Amino acid sequence: MMDPLSNIVSLLQPRASFSKVVQAAGLWRIRREDVSDPFYCVVLDGSCEFSPDGEAPINLVAGDFVLIPESNSFTFSSLDSPPHNEKHSVPVEISPNVYWVGEQDSSLNAHVLVGHCKFATRDSTILLALLPKLVHIRKAARLTALVELVIEESRAQRPGREYVLARLLEVLLIETFRTKMDTPNVPGLLVGLADERLAVAIRKIHQDVSQSWTVAQLAKEAALSRSVFFKRFHNAVGFTPMEYVIAWRMAIAKGLLRSHSHTMADIAERIGYKSASAFSSAFSKHTGLSPSKFAAHSLA
Structure with missing residues (x-):
């Protein structure tokens, strides 16, 4: 992994x-x-x-x-x-x-x-x-x-x-x-990974993107209170924890859609959505395109 x-x-x-x-x-x-x-x-x-x-x-x-x-x-x-x-x-x-x-x-x-x-x-x-x-x-x-x-x-x-x-x-x-990472000074992934507590949560997100993560669960992984974790994550990474989870899910989904070798149901399951329709709705909201239109454009 x-x-x-x-x-x-x-x-x-x-x-x-x-x-x-x-x-x-x-x-x-x-x-x-x-x-x-x-x-x-x-x-x-x-x-x-x-x-x-x-x-x-x-x-x-x-x-x-x-x-x-x-x-x-x-x-x-x-x-x-x-x-x-x-x-x-x-x-x-x-x-x-x-x-x-x-x-x-x-x-x-x-x-x-x-x-x-x-x-x-x-x-x-x-x-x-x-x-x-x-x-x-x-x-x-x-x-x-x-x-x-x-x-x-x-x-x-x-x-x-x-x-x-x-x-x-x-x-x-x-x-x-x-x-x-030894001298990070601008919010982003490197700042998050340089923080030992946040790094645990970020690695968990990447290792199991199919997990239905919540802020409370990620805070527990980081051994921080929910409020402290939320603020610390946002300040370090520049995204809220759930914005980061969704952004990473969509990045993975786009790669899978471009491969044209996975069904919508398969992609939904791989990135943590309970159904193809739930994935399609989230993807359309995030990108402005339906998954099928995105896949078609990637062939252009």
């Missing part, structure tokens, strides 16, 4: 999109607007400034890792960036998947591995809502090694490439988020 974090990463179905090596020198600034794919990078050498929209700039140094699970616009630049009225730098490909940016006659000041991935699931919103919007980790040796493996595998055209890349990305994401 997978733990909650593994459950969510598995359901996101990460797939490799694009990866490259960036070498930068002198004064430079790269702007990316409306990036559609999750973004990650690791600094191998030197330093630079990373400025995601809506967040304070981050000075990155060798060994730093950054992940943005959802699309976002951002700016990369040298620590001494060009004047704001100058045009943004345009990376030039100098060899396959290796890019140069900045001034040709200047010394290198940053060597960065950059990657984008895709989440194959069509309904990542509820899953991503449980995860941090941005992860920055210092001295990320294990993550650096994983990113290097992703880029190496991306360049190769060996048998099983797509499967290996998918598994590497799953490991990369899980390692990122469980490392971040």
Whole structure:
């Protein structure tokens, strides 16, 4: 039985999109607007400034890792960036998947591995809502090694490439988020799992989604009073306990519906509804589509 974090990463179905090596020198600034794919990078050498929209700039140094699970616009630049009225730098490909940016006659000041991935699931919103919007980790040796493996595998055209890349990305994401659990600061799954009492309840929900959970039952599992558990869960995860239960049931249901290999009655039983009609009503209320229409759209 997978733990909650593994459950969510598995359901996101990460797939490799694009990866490259960036070498930068002198004064430079790269702007990316409306990036559609999750973004990650690791600094191998030197330093630079990373400025995601809506967040304070981050000075990155060798060994730093950054992940943005959802699309976002951002700016990369040298620590001494060009004047704001100058045009943004345009990376030039100098060899396959290796890019140069900045001034040709200047010394290198940053060597960065950059990657984008895709989440194959069509309904990542509820899953991503449980995860941090941005992860920055210092001295990320294990993550650096994983990113290097992703880029190496991306360049190769060996048998099983797509499967290996998918598994590497799953490991990369899980390692990122469980490392971040040491210093969670925004409500979400990682904050809940970092709380030993709440973690017990969250694992119970994931291990037996068919159980007709109540707040009282989950509070008992967490060894907390009902009122304390409710407030603590909501503050930590950003959902009430029952909102989380329903959201997780619907995430599982969507996966089962997309497989087109389960009856409505079977899905209802698997995720804790007494009948197909009860499941259909809950699903329609949560998604705005009936299960049958959702399944039909997933074929489109």
